[in-house]
Amino acid sequence: MTARGMMGLIAALLTASAALLVATVAGGEGGGQNQSPCSSTTITAGALMPDLVPDQQLLADDHVIWRDPQTGQFLLAFSAGIKNLGAGTMNAVGYRDSVAGDVPSPNTMPAYQRLFHANGSCDEVQIGTLTYHAVHHHYHLDGVMNYELLDAGGHSVKPNTKIAFCLADIVRVAPTLPGSPKAPAYNGCDPNRQSTYVNMGTSVGWEDIYDKMLFGQNFDVTDLMSRPQAQYFIRQTVDAAGIIHEQNDANNSTGTWVTLGVGVPYSTGGPRPGV
Numbered sequence: 106m107t108a109r110g111m112m113g114l115i116a117a118l119l120t121a122s123a124a125l126l127v128a129t130v131a132g133g134e135g136g137g138q139n140q141s142p143c144s145s146t147t148i149t150a151g152a153l154m155p156d157l158v159p160d161q162q163l164l165a166d167d168h169v170i171w172r173d174p175q176t177g178q179f180l181l182a183f184s185a186g187i188k189n190l191g192a193g194t195m196n197a198v199g200y201r202d203s204v205a206g207d208v209p210s211p212n213t214m215p216a217y218q219r220l221f222h223a224n225g226s227c228d229e230v231q232i233g234t235l236t237y238h239a240v241h242h243h244y245h246l247d248g249v250m251n252y253e254l255l256d257a258g259g260h261s262v263k264p265n266t267k268i269a270f271c272l273a274d275i276v277r278v279a280p281t282l283p284g285s286p287k288a289p290a291y292n293g294c295d296p297n298r299q300s301t302y303v304n305m306g307t308s309v310g311w312e313d314i315y316d317k318m319l320f321g322q323n324f325d326v327t328d329l330m331s332r333p334q335a336q337y338f339i340r341q342t343v344d345a346a347g348i349i350h351e352q353n354d355a356n357n358s359t360g361t362w363v364t365l366g367v368g369v370p371y372s373t374g375g376p377r378p379g380v
């Protein structure tokens with residue numbers, strides 16, 4: 106090796122270690138704008154894709170008809186989960202320039218999906234928006250979930266409800282999947298409405314869960330409870346907008362049948378503020 110070659114190698118090593126340092130710093134969560142450690146803005150060969158799958162069992166097991174004592178409304182409330190059963194983490198980030206005291210209205214920032222490769226490199230592509238939720242006090246990935254209530258003929262009886270959430274690791278449901286972390290990797294939702302960088306996701310083998318007690322996790326079925334009993338279908342669809350890059354878009358929808366109408370038992374309850 107020539108002296109020039111050696112100098113070139115040293116320079117290359119210094120550049121590589123500087124890049125590594127930047128990547129390590131950028132991997133942390135918190136303030137600051139574009140902290141992307143990714144080298145590509147398109148999805149390249151070898152990217153490990155998540156696979157978001159709705160939790161059919163949870164929906165079937167955990168739904169209830171409530172009569173809200175304050176409003177007299179009948180509510181069909183249900184819990185829902187999103188599992189990541191894919192090869193790669195489901196990671197969404199958002200970033201923007203400093204908002205310097207005045208947050209935009211609506212308080213949004215562009216959302217990006219990061220897809221990692223086996224060697225640690227990543228691709229980052231824009232997928233939609235993150236919006237700050239004034240009641241939940243954190244950012245939500247818009248349109249990540251969709252709920253519908255259908256009649257037995259498959260017709261919609263309640264309008265589609267597009268739901269946004271802060272993605273997180275709540276329960277480890279598939280620990281044998283390669284790359285599934287033992288501990289939750291995404292367990293915080295940034296409460297700072299002036300934030301310029303947000304990082305959320307659901308790891309391989311983990312599930313994010315939205316409890317039936319939360320606002321948005323119910324349909325007002327007051328009208329249907331005053332009609333003769335009939336069967337209805339709660340349909341839950343993840344990534345209904347088709348914005349998330351994943352392995353399989355054919356397993357994004359599930360549902361469960363419920364009976365509503367005069368004489369159907371119900372309990373007393375209602376949603377509470379939550380996350």
Ligand SMILES: [Zn+2]
Nearest residue numbers: 241270271380
């Ligand atoms: Zn929330």
